[in-house]
Amino acid sequence: MKYFLYWGCSLEGTGANFLVSLKPACEALGMEFEEIEDWNCCGASVSYAGANDLAIKVLNARNLAIAEAEANYDIVAPCSSCYIQMIKVNHEIQEDPELLKQVNECLAEGGLSYKGGIKVRHIQDVLYNDVGVDKIKAKVSKPLNGLKVAGYVGCQSVRPYGEYDSVNRPVVQDRLLEALGAEAVPFPTKIRCCGSGIFLPEIDYCMGLVKDILEDALNHGAELISTVCPMCAMNLEMYQGRINEAYGTDFDVPIVYLTQLMAVAFGMDLKKDAALNYNVIPPEGILKAAIG
Amino acid sequence: MENMVNYNPSFAEEVFRDVDSGDEIKMCMNCGVCAGSCPLREHMDYPPRQIFSLIRAGKREEVLSSKSIMLCTSCYACVVKCPRDIPVMDVMHGLGHYALKQGYVPRKDTANFGKEFWNQVYKLGRIDEKDLPRRVFFAGGFIAGIKAMLNFMDIGLKLMLHRRMKLLPERKIKGVKSLQKMLDKAEGLGKGGAAA
Amino acid sequence: MDKKTAIYICTGCGIGDALDIEQLKEEGTEDFSIDLTKDHPFLCAQEGVDLIKQDIEGEGVNTVIIAACSYRVNYDVFNFGQGVIVQRVNLREQVAWSQPPKEEDTQMLAEDNLRIGCSQAKNTELTEPFKAEEEYSKDILVVGGGLAGMTVALETAKAGYQAILVEKEDKLGGFLGKMKSTITMPYKELSDPGAEDLIKAIEEEPKVKVYTSSTVEKISGAPGLYTVDIKSNGNGASERVGAVVQATGWVPYDANKLGHLGYGKFKDVITNVEMEEMAAAGKITRPSDGSDVKNVLFIQCAGSRDPEHLPYCSSACCLVSMKQATYVKEQNAEAVNYVLYKDVRTVGQAEDFYRKAQEDGNIFIRGEAANVGEAGGKLFVEADDELLGERVKIEDLDLIVLAVGMVPASKPETAPKIKAPADAEDADEDGMMEVMPDSGFFANSALNLEYRQGPELPTLKYGFPDSHFICFPYETRRTGIYSAGCIRRPMETAKAIDDAVGAAMKAIQCTEATAEGKAVHPRAGDLSYPEIDMKRCTQCKRCTEECPFGMFNEDEEANPLPNPTRCRRCGICMGACPERIISFKNYSVGMIGNMIKSIHVPEEDEEKPRVVCLICENDALPALDMAGIKRMKWSPYVRFIPMRCLGSMNLVWIADSMSRGIDGILLLGCRHGDDYQCHFVKGSELAETRLSKVSETLDRLALESERVKFVEVGITDYDKIPVIINEFMETIEKVGPNPYKGW
Numbered sequence A: 001m002k003y004f005l006y007w008g009c010s011l012e013g014t015g016a017n018f019l020v021s022l023k024p025a026c027e028a029l030g031m032e033f034e035e036i037e038d039w040n041c042c043g044a045s046v047s048y049a050g051a052n053d054l055a056i057k058v059l060n061a062r063n064l065a066i067a068e069a070e071a072n073y074d075i076v077a078p079c080s081s082c083y084i085q086m087i088k089v090n091h092e093i094q095e096d097p098e099l100l101k102q103v104n105e106c107l108a109e110g111g112l113s114y115k116g117g118i119k120v121r122h123i124q125d126v127l128y129n130d131v132g133v134d135k136i137k138a139k140v141s142k143p144l145n146g147l148k149v150a151g152y153v154g155c156q157s158v159r160p161y162g163e164y165d166s167v168n169r170p171v172v173q174d175r176l177l178e179a180l181g182a183e184a185v186p187f188p189t190k191i192r193c194c195g196s197g198i199f200l201p202e203i204d205y206c207m208g209l210v211k212d213i214l215e216d217a218l219n220h221g222a223e224l225i226s227t228v229c230p231m232c233a234m235n236l237e238m239y240q241g242r243i244n245e246a247y248g249t250d251f252d253v254p255i256v257y258l259t260q261l262m263a264v265a266f267g268m269d270l271k272k273d274a275a276l277n278y279n280v281i282p283p284e285g286i287l288k289a290a291i292g
Numbered sequence B: 001m002e003n004m005v006n007y008n009p010s011f012a013e014e015v016f017r018d019v020d021s022g023d024e025i026k027m028c029m030n031c032g033v034c035a036g037s038c039p040l041r042e043h044m045d046y047p048p049r050q051i052f053s054l055i056r057a058g059k060r061e062e063v064l065s066s067k068s069i070m071l072c073t074s075c076y077a078c079v080v081k082c083p084r085d086i087p088v089m090d091v092m093h094g095l096g097h098y099a100l101k102q103g104y105v106p107r108k109d110t111a112n113f114g115k116e117f118w119n120q121v122y123k124l125g126r127i128d129e130k131d132l133p134r135r136v137f138f139a140g141g142f143i144a145g146i147k148a149m150l151n152f153m154d155i156g157l158k159l160m161l162h163r164r165m166k167l168l169p170e171r172k173i174k175g176v177k178s179l180q181k182m183l184d185k186a187e188g189l190g191k192g193g194a195a196a
Numbered sequence C: 001m002d003k004k005t006a007i008y009i010c011t012g013c014g015i016g017d018a019l020d021i022e023q024l025k026e027e028g029t030e031d032f033s034i035d036l037t038k039d040h041p042f043l044c045a046q047e048g049v050d051l052i053k054q055d056i057e058g059e060g061v062n063t064v065i066i067a068a069c070s071y072r073v074n075y076d077v078f079n080f081g082q083g084v085i086v087q088r089v090n091l092r093e094q095v096a097w098s099q100p101p102k103e104e105d106t107q108m109l110a111e112d113n114l115r116i117g118c119s120q121a122k123n124t125e126l127t128e129p130f131k132a133e134e135e136y137s138k139d140i141l142v143v144g145g146g147l148a149g150m151t152v153a154l155e156t157a158k159a160g161y162q163a164i165l166v167e168k169e170d171k172l173g174g175f176l177g178k179m180k181s182t183i184t185m186p187y188k189e190l191s192d193p194g195a196e197d198l199i200k201a202i203e204e205e206p207k208v209k210v211y212t213s214s215t216v217e218k219i220s221g222a223p224g225l226y227t228v229d230i231k232s233n234g235n236g237a238s239e240r241v242g243a244v245v246q247a248t249g250w251v252p253y254d255a256n257k258l259g260h261l262g263y264g265k266f267k268d269v270i271t272n273v274e275m276e277e278m279a280a281a282g283k284i285t286r287p288s289d290g291s292d293v294k295n296v297l298f299i300q301c302a303g304s305r306d307p308e309h310l311p312y313c314s315s316a317c318c319l320v321s322m323k324q325a326t327y328v329k330e331q332n333a334e335a336v337n338y339v340l341y342k343d344v345r346t347v348g349q350a351e352d353f354y355r356k357a358q359e360d361g362n363i364f365i366r367g368e369a370a371n372v373g374e375a376g377g378k379l380f381v382e383a384d385d386e387l388l389g390e391r392v393k394i395e396d397l398d399l400i401v402l403a404v405g406m407v408p409a410s411k412p413e414t415a416p417k418i419k420a421p422a423d424a425e426d427a428d429e430d431g432m433m434e435v436m437p438d439s440g441f442f443a444n445s446a447l448n449l450e451y452r453q454g455p456e457l458p459t460l461k462y463g464f465p466d467s468h469f470i471c472f473p474y475e476t477r478r479t480g481i482y483s484a485g486c487i488r489r490p491m492e493t494a495k496a497i498d499d500a501v502g503a504a505m506k507a508i509q510c511t512e513a514t515a516e517g518k519a520v521h522p523r524a525g526d527l528s529y530p531e532i533d534m535k536r537c538t539q540c541k542r543c544t545e546e547c548p549f550g551m552f553n554e555d556e557e558a559n560p561l562p563n564p565t566r567c568r569r570c571g572i573c574m575g576a577c578p579e580r581i582i583s584f585k586n587y588s589v590g591m592i593g594n595m596i597k598s599i600h601v602p603e604e605d606e607e608k609p610r611v612v613c614l615i616c617e618n619d620a621l622p623a624l625d626m627a628g629i630k631r632m633k634w635s636p637y638v639r640f641i642p643m644r645c646l647g648s649m650n651l652v653w654i655a656d657s658m659s660r661g662i663d664g665i666l667l668l669g670c671r672h673g674d675d676y677q678c679h680f681v682k683g684s685e686l687a688e689t690r691l692s693k694v695s696e697t698l699d700r701l702a703l704e705s706e707r708v709k710f711v712e713v714g715i716t717d718y719d720k721i722p723v724i725i726n727e728f729m730e731t732i733e734k735v736g737p738n739p740y741k742g743w
């Protein structure tokens, strides 16, 4: 089970706890990772302000082309934004030979070419379909003992293609949480957008989105919210104070990555592996209580 | 009768021709499902469906200066739900891009943010998560920039304390020169219209 | 026929567990002379059926009473041929499955059901199929030679039957022949309408006889026995046919009534029909000056879906405008088409062509035209754009096409008027009032039937010949006469073809069934038919007026003249006749009366009320069965008597029941009104009307009117049945026992 791990820009910064926890947790399950040589940023969604559509496609095709030339591994992109940018370009190229030609014309400027043979996967996809729930369960040494977790899927990690999960009623994250011994609480806003890449410039509008999601998760009994996207994690965690000021609420709910929960349940080091100390709203207390 | 809208197909033709994914809206049947699924619809002056109606009617000014076309969070809700399989999000992005190119500023902060974002990608091949907000805040002038910066200081500090801010500036990727060549080529080949 | 009657009680399906079978055999049959009584644990299995067959062959049994499941199941298993009367008694759905086992009330119910069955069997005679003296014809007359009519004729011929096709124009083809191109399945692009090929196929088909420039002057007789007088090019001709299909199509809505859309005022405002004719003739130009056309606007629903004009949707005009927009673009690629619509209704797969029209860059505007005008030699339209929420103006138009809807050819141009009754509120100065053209007297001439109830097919409120569009498409209110194509409802060609095939098959079926003396649907295969004891007829005209299918003609003395092959065997005439002289071999006023009388009515002090439920066997009875299958529970005091149609209900049964101490009568029939579900069109409505007179009877007996109740139920209403029954039982409990008990 060898993959390219394309972690993108945020997993080196704001999403560091994702990357730090992902590596040991996944490697414990037998996954091996390789970095794409000299990868570049995916451009995220807001690049349209500065670039036309083709440029953004070429930006992503460069990573795909390098990977394709290196080895025949699937690319795992933990950041939803990276994932969606890459899988979208890949889909469009595969469906439209004209576009592939155009893209290659541009790649040729840097001596690259892409055939369209690489697969782009989400981390939830490989955990669920390649590793499987049984293998994960077998690895659990400190089950989360019914801890109530709201598995927040967000938008870009399943939409629009729904390659590995339903776009309207996703279940994969819940199944993975259950494998760790948690109770996945159902909550309708689990696929609602958090504001994603434009949260910062549109903070006044986007706070309302996050407020609704937090409220919904808590109303359904969640003690913790898990995510699989650095933007979701950032938006849901970092602005709780602002939201409390603006709406008179008192949110103080930890937001953790699914992979952090995995590291915890696999009995790994809470700091070194699970990177719990990276979280601004500390989840240790709740998690320690859960695993007993 | 003075303020009656005169139908004029020329703007629709311009959108079909020059805007990325613009020709997709021909297939819109005005059902409004996209508007219903859009998270920021309540803050939009015209939700996606209505933007398309305005294009059809020829209301160029209204469309290109509408803040809606830059309020898209890229959530793909509309893309998934549109019964006519229109990539509504791509159309919104295409329109946003086109509007900026044509000298309109539908949404100042997001426009600055997106432009800076792309500038960094272009210059470094990567994003510097520290530098980006700084540049965005200062795009509006020095004083305003300081204010905006201070406003978000708390968050930046917290991130830094929890090791979630890279302390060193992002370095260029090795192949940045060749990347730039590729992107330049794409900018020339693709749609999106020339600057006005 | 000397009856030798045997009863077979099935003890399977839980019946044996619910009842004391020995007691049932004894109590349930003591009032009748029964030759044999047996029970079997699994009567519908081969062994059970063989048991019955042995008795038929060995013992000479010719009347078999099967006390088991509903007669709606296993009818094929318990069929012992024409010479054996089979009577079913329901002990399963109505007893074992809906009542608590081994209780006194359950047992009493079963016994009553058996008595009712024995009584029915006793009163049933073997049916003998009706046979007319003249020879039956199986040829099919088709009136109208458009797409629908031509298809009916060809399908008829393909099935091996002779068709006679009468078209009033000098050429076949109808509107299909006038089209430039057609858009139809699979709705991807325009194609040749194919009228010429169809006409050629008809001309080469020996089994289709064509009369063009011809009309039907008169149709007399009845299914299987029609004589048709045709006026052909001024000459007369006569044909004998077995069934008729009317396919006289549609006419466009009169655009002269659409002055508000500029029609008649501006030469360049035309209808879709005029547009089609212009395109077919060669080039689309501006009628005003013959110049080229660049900007065209289509106004959809021109007069349609508008209570002032045509209240309904014609379902084809959206597609037609898209087709015509394609003509415009084919002629000039730079042309701009605007389509101003209320809703786009491209039904089913036709949506693909809507997509194509969008891809072609046609501009669809949702809104209504508010003003059509002219400026600088060009037309403009002001409209309320619903999606923009603003008034918009579309200028510089060369041509405006009004997408007008389809009116059935049968609908008279002006609403017919009749002399108003003295107390009518909506009479005009001349004492006349408008009527809905729903009776065959007012429709435009096409068939000229010699029927007492009028020369044309009765129509529904928009002038389309009535049909039960959900259950029985192509049917009309005249047995043996079917409608197909746009005369039945507005439709596009693909559906007209479906219609035509269906109607042809129905017509053929009718000629075959009629020749064997059998009824057509919904009592398909029924061999009974109404017989009248004319000696006692008082010429009251009730039967001739109330038969929904116009079975009776009349002589000068108002004597009813039956045409049995027109009859659908509903029994409505039987219910109508005040003299009770209309009856069937296996269904009569006396029989039902005796069935009711066979019910044992307990004394008042036993506190066991009895209710008779007259239940329509088309929808209400299946719903009751379904409630039983779902193991729902209801009062054990109700005795169900199935009716062919509630319209066959005769008031004398109510009087009889009441005077025998029955506490209440519940009538369950089909929904009536505009969206009627009555299989015989008017039956349940007539029953309710008749009931309004029942209060006289009740008053005479000094009984409360609540004792008789009519409830409409649909076939899907099984869950409501127990509620209806139990509510009625509460009412009966409240009004108390019938004082006539034990008299």
Ligand SMILES: Cc1cc2nc3c(=O)[nH]c(=O)nc-3n(C[C@H](O)[C@H](O)[C@H](O)COP(=O)(O)OP(=O)(O)OC[C@H]3O[C@@H](n4cnc5c(N)ncnc54)[C@H](O)[C@@H]3O)c2cc1C
Pocket (backbone or CB within 6 Å): C143, C144, C145, C146, C147, C148, C149, C166, C167, C168, C169, C172, C173, C174, C175, C176, C179, C181, C182, C183, C184, C214, C215, C216, C247, C248, C249, C250, C251, C272, C273, C276, C316, C320, C323, C409, C445, C446, C484, C485, C486, C487, C491, C492, C493, C494, C496
């Ligand atoms: C402008 C326009 C364009 C259309 N284009 C399309 C299209 O592209 N695709 C599509 O699927 N549908 C189209 N339609 C619908 C299509 O025309 C109808 O579905 C079709 O005509 C139905 O055929 P019909 O045989 O029922 O009726 P008709 O075509 O009306 O035929 C009826 C025939 O009966 C004859 N007749 C009438 N009265 C009598 C009488 N008393 N005695 C003897 N004969 C009589 C008439 O002369 C006529 O020949 C269009 C409709 C319109 C208004």
Ligand code: SF4
Pocket (backbone or CB within 6 Å): B034, B037, B038, B039, B040, B048, B071, B072, B073, B074, B075, B076, B077, B078, B079, B088, B089, B092
């Ligand atoms: S992708 Fe953009 S336009 Fe579409 S629903 Fe999401 S925010 Fe709205």
Ligand code: SF4
Pocket (backbone or CB within 6 Å): B027, B028, B029, B030, B031, B032, B033, B034, B035, B048, B049, B052, B081, B082, B083, B084, B085, B086, B088
């Ligand atoms: S969902 Fe699609 S078809 Fe409906 S209004 Fe939006 S873009 Fe148009």
Ligand code: SF4
Pocket (backbone or CB within 6 Å): C300, C301, C302, C304, C305, C312, C313, C314, C315, C316, C317, C318, C319, C342, C343, C344, C345, C403, C405
């Ligand atoms: S088919 Fe279209 S134009 Fe015709 S009546 Fe119906 S909605 Fe109106």
Ligand code: SF4
Pocket (backbone or CB within 6 Å): C530, C546, C547, C548, C549, C550, C551, C552, C566, C567, C568, C569, C570, C571, C572, C573, C574
């Ligand atoms: S009322 Fe019914 S049974 Fe009587 S003649 Fe008419 S169709 Fe036949």
Ligand code: SF4
Pocket (backbone or CB within 6 Å): C532, C536, C537, C538, C539, C540, C541, C542, C543, C544, C560, C576, C577, C578, C579, C580, C581, C582
């Ligand atoms: S209803 Fe009876 S009495 Fe009246 S005309 Fe008919 S048959 Fe004669």
